[in-house]
Amino acid sequence: MAITIKDVAKQAEVSPATVSRVIADNPRISAKTKQKVRETMKSLGYYPNFQARNLVAQKTRTIGIIMANSTTLAFQNPFFPEVLRGISVSAHNSQYGLYLSTGATEEEIFEEVVAMDQGKRVDGIILLYSRVGDRIMDYLFQSGLPFSVVGRPHTNADAISYVDNDNIGIAKQVMAHLFGLGHQRIAFIAGGKDFVVTLDRLKGFEEALAEHAIPHQAEYVVNQEGMQQDGKGAIRQLFELPEPPTAIVTHDDLVAYEVIGYLEDLQINVPEDVSIIGFNNHALSKHLKPPLSSVDICIYELGVEAANLLLEKINDEKAVPRQITVSSRLIERGSCQGR
Amino acid sequence: MAITIKDVAKQAEVSPATVSRVIADNPRISAKTKQKVRETMKSLGYYPNFQARNLVAQKTRTIGIIMANSTTLAFQNPFFPEVLRGISVSAHNSQYGLYLSTGATEEEIFEEVVAMDQGKRVDGIILLYSRVGDRIMDYLFQSGLPFSVVGRPHTNADAISYVDNDNIGIAKQVMAHLFGLGHQRIAFIAGGKDFVVTLDRLKGFEEALAEHAIPHQAEYVVNQEGMQQDGKGAIRQLFELPEPPTAIVTHDDLVAYEVIGYLEDLQINVPEDVSIIGFNNHALSKHLKPPLSSVDICIYELGVEAANLLLEKINDEKAVPRQITVSSRLIERGSCQGR
DNA sequence: CTGAAAGCGCTTACAG
């Protein structure tokens, strides 16, 4: 059996209450007593039991992290580890621990969220994604449990603390860059279509076209399902169009390189024949050939700020929901060319 | 205030003890009572409080995950998310949750491990790496807390449950493949030098050379520190040797592509001038040019088995330590050529 | 088959 507060109390010849107060560094305890109790704790190797402490304190100093369905490609790209790194740093600074969802299906994850909330397993939750009509977000919204989101919520956004990039704006900037190089026929390889980030970037894409009076052709948009089922075929189709694109924007660098691979098979060269821009600025993108122009969305900062927003709500019951826009910028490399 | 067991008891007109037994599905409770209590739980929206339950049960149904220093490049490559996915699946199947270390330095992580153990915050720990002379491993070994390791422990390996690839063997296989293609001067870009996985692969590398009576040249081994400080310089140096290598083995695919980038800058072509093989079989490696020959180490399985080993120890106090070797195999693509 | 009581290891008003 582990050392308890009673063992320390007995050994130090004080009451358990006093030991507890020494742990909490209560100012009403004399320096002498504190000293004595602390020595005893040390000599006995005492460590407070978290379960007991949490039970009476009615809090856990733990943050729940909800990630999207782990069977998706979410795990392939570096978004998850990088955002987690940001969250870790912020949580660690405030002495919070991290509890991870493990479910593989949306149903399982939903159950976990309910259990985390109702079972008082965490003090708050960070939702690592935002999708349209998400049960989990709806549940959190009505639960009263503090939470924050990485990504703009599709509904009730004003009433929710979240971090996001200016996805519409950055998509327009990417388009402006391509327009500036003389491109008019631009394809867009989009992420999962129920993710708000996808909708926003697509909106920026379309707005940019509209502002330049370029008609929006649906064939130029390839959705994630199309890429996953038959990426090669999807790209081939794109270039069998009567007017094939001269530039491609993809929602992720890894996808960009996958596309570049298919293009090489089709004898289409990047950037000579077609320009390409990715998102997420993968560590590899500056080393590979061609070096990829990519949008750095500052994933680490997204994580840090999401954790900060959550901690703000945890620490202050009536903190007003805040929204943080993390900067993003296009990093130009060698994958685009004027025409 | 949340609904407690007492509320349910009152409403269902039974004792709290009975409600507790219904939750545990105790066979001594009549079907009728169970039915009644369950209905009441549902109608009140009752959820058991984990803290309370854990406190009395003296266990947490939570697994602690210790990852290496998050400031390292560990986060760049897909090992971490993939091994975590394996652990998640196994943990979820057994209804265990995951608690993550957040520390940025070894000291911080050590403190967390102690807190997880002494504070009874987790039922066991999975250590995601194995390095020489690791305080954390030593602590766990003497603590009595169940734990398992991804990677062979450097000391006391027989007394510890761990999963690993046959790193010596697979390194030798990689070498045999290159020998078979006629390569004799082979460079090795190694991982962190205090990781056991690095030592094992290096051992396989050296044994293979010895078996082929090829002298081992220290200049052909580039360690991680060298790559991180000045990767480009390190590769240039390699090819300024009087007898430059004709093949390169790297500890990770991403590093392989980084190297390939430097080689292109040096006007050295892969695979015509130099062959290259990576480890970890990154999702991208089949799409990129050149498609990279790579060792698939089955990261997901490593995670699954590490979790299984831990659960085995958690569920059976006196379970004997077991070691699991997860298969690994070289996947040949276009990055090697005979000479 | 069910209940009353004790207890898991803490914290925190309430007294003094």
Added chain:
DNA sequence: CTGAAAGCGCTTACAG
């Protein structure tokens, strides 16, 4: 400045 007591929300021998 310190202690005795009650209580956080459960579980589990012990009775009956």
